[in-house]
Amino acid sequence: MATDLDSFQVQLSSASSGGESVTLRLLTMNCWGLRVISKFRRERMEAIAHELVGYDVVALQEIWSKDDFEVMRDIAKSLPYSHMFYSGVIGSGLCIFSKYPIVGSYFHAFMASGGIFDMTKGDLFAGKGVGMCRIKLPGEGCHLSMYTSHTYSRYRDSQLFEIMQFIHYTRGRDLVVFCGDLNTYPKMVGLKLYSKCLDLEDSFFHGECTPESCYQCQNCHTCDNTGNTFGKRTPKRIDYMFFSPKASCGYAMVDKEYTHVMKELIPEKEYNYSDHVGIEVKVKVVKDSAASQEILGDFSFIDNDEKRIVLQEIRASIEKKRNQLRDGNPFITIDGIKRWITWHLIYAIVALLLMAFVPPVLNIFTNILWAYLILRWMRNFAGHVMELSLFAGVEANYRDICNYLSSNGSSLVVPENNDSNGDETTTLV
Incomplete structure (x- = not known):
């Protein structure tokens, strides 16, 4: 060395x-x-x-x-x-x-x-x-x-x-x-x-x-x-x-x-x-x-205006992702949590009724259904909870851009840009 x-x-x-x-x-x-x-x-x-x-x-x-x-x-x-x-x-x-x-x-x-x-x-x-x-x-x-x-x-x-x-x-x-x-x-x-x-x-x-x-x-x-x-x-x-x-x-x-x-x-x-x-x-x-x-x-x-226009375009793109995360996660709002719990209680009641009234020979299938529902609920619950942090991260970036623009008195209109988001597929890794 x-x-x-x-x-x-x-x-x-x-x-x-x-x-x-x-x-x-x-x-x-x-x-x-x-x-x-x-x-x-x-x-x-x-x-x-x-x-x-x-x-x-x-x-x-x-x-x-x-x-x-x-x-x-x-x-x-x-x-x-x-x-x-x-x-x-x-x-x-x-x-x-x-x-x-x-x-x-x-x-x-x-x-x-x-x-x-x-x-x-x-x-x-x-x-x-x-x-x-x-x-x-x-x-x-x-x-x-x-x-x-x-x-x-x-x-x-x-x-x-x-x-x-x-x-x-x-x-x-x-x-x-x-x-x-x-x-x-x-x-x-x-x-x-x-x-x-x-x-x-x-x-x-x-x-x-x-x-x-x-x-x-x-x-x-x-x-x-x-x-x-x-x-x-x-x-x-x-x-x-x-x-x-x-x-x-x-x-x-x-x-x-x-x-x-x-x-x-x-x-x-x-x-x-x-x-x-x-x-x-x-x-x-x-x-x-x-x-x-x-x-x-x-x-x-x-x-300058040119840079603020770029931030306006990025803000629109990040806001789109922010809204997707908000719409896709029921735990963002109190009403969403209530709906999620209500629907899953209904699923549980239906599954229990099936287990109670089907012939004994079909119990094995109802038990498989019940196990599947439990695993699915656990996965969705964990997923939605963890994705709250993703929403918070995107939200923070969105707020930063809004603060930068408002602090400079920006009133620029976002120009139409069909390529701002490009291909939204997840084939890129």
Whole structure:
């Protein structure tokens, strides 16, 4: 470790004294590392780890096993600094590897994630959220805040709003990179939180490429690509890397190059690295005297009409989810609780009458019916109680947006946006 630190000090001295730029090679990838479910998990994790050589900072998602993280850390020795974000029962699935020292880390768990009725998705146990590592780059006062996350499609806009706030209040004067599997298509309004409200750039876009054009572009897909051995659904772009063009620490990120990596089969194997591809972005970090004049601490994500319109659109989307949760949970109101108890008492009485009056030869069927009803009532009761926290989380985000808008006297009308919610199916995980 002493050798790594000595080498870093040499780079630091060279960059600060000579004003030389530093080129960063960044990677983000969803590794699909679910125990039992993911095929060839250990072999794929080792293969991915071998591909990490040469990168400066790597953010991975769906590394659910600590053993996989340890194996990858042992193999990727060119990235001596690493951090795994622990959360929930099985972990957040997020981790970051770095060539440069990680001087701090922080994790925020989403207020609204999976419920008991979403058990097949696993979000109830994962404790998903957004993780951040602060990395000391070569150059005096040059730090990179690397953020990574993996959102759940049922609550994506609420979660994306939480991520936006998290980045806003923790970025400080640092350069910013935000990446991960956002389960969000390019035209959806949630991504505007980063491009419009946080002034981050989507590293994919170039020239005349826009969210509208790349929506149909075959080259932009990052998940379930055609020919992928694990891809069973429609190809789509749901993985992203955003970055800040400049920061008030006096540095800027320029000359970015975007590439998809690990698209092919693993050498000498008959399967891919993951059902996702990796996103590699090369950026050059340079001194920028103009950037040092910007005070990001005073930056507001509601300081103009364009940003407030984005928040209005997000508010409409989150309100829709809020109303769905309210309508689907009888325990939200006193009247709902009364109706739930009344109907279940009626079911119980009917079941008991059946047991009392059917011939003895049919008792076995009535007992099975009674057992089924009891199990169903217990499941529904537990599910509705646990989903109260989901409602509270979405409600809190909705109230935050309302407060932000009202405190600035916003009276803007929400424009019609048919793509604000996009595909509401839960096939994205």
